Amino acid sequence: MAHQSGDASGGICTHMSRLFLGLQGALLSVALTAGVSAAAPPLLPSVATVHIKDFKYHPPALTVHVGARVTFINDDDEAHTVTATDKSFDSEGLDTGGTWQHVFTKPGTYNYFCELHPYMKATIVVLPAAPAQ
Ligand SMILES: [Cu+2]
Numbered sequence: 001m002a003h004q005s006g007d008a009s010g011g012i013c014t015h016m017s018r019l020f021l022g023l024q025g026a027l028l029s030v031a032l033t034a035g036v037s038a039a040a041p042p043l044l045p046s047v048a049t050v051h052i053k054d055f056k057y058h059p060p061a062l063t064v065h066v067g068a069r070v071t072f073i074n075d076d077d078e079a080h081t082v083t084a085t086d087k088s089f090d091s092e093g094l095d096t097g098g099t100w101q102h103v104f105t106k107p108g109t110y111n112y113f114c115e116l117h118p119y120m121k122a123t124i125v126v127l128p129a130a131p132a133q
Contacts, residue, residue: 049073050122052080052094052114057122065127066107074098080120085111 046068051058053075064070072082074094082091082100088110091100104110104126114120 047071050082050124051075052082052120055080055114055117055120057082057112057120060122061125062123063125063127064104066105066129067103068126069101069103070124072100072102079116081115082112083115085113090115 046065047070048062048064048068049071050062051073055076055078057072062070072091072094074080074096077096079093079095079098081093082089082102084090089102089112091102093116094100104124107126107128110124110126112122112124
């Protein structure tokens, strides 16, 4: 007596879920197509830190996405700067314990150095957009 309507509703269920999956697939392809042509999606908050220690930037090469805020911290006893080779940014002098932040708003490869010790060099690569989650 318990299995009376099992087959019938099972049939409808299968049919409905096929329809539903079909719709989902169609919506997904629309979304994917729209994603390619639409403006960049909202970016996730992103932060990174570069330490300056022993006359070196750590890490010497850093990759972030557009919109990332990078904090530079001088852990040395000497003053240092964070200065873009193309002068697009410049922390000016950072004393011991000094910090400076920069938000990277344009993709590209940014080489920077210390104006007080020009042999100190490092790079930040800014990628176009954070991947969708
Ligand atoms: Cu320096």
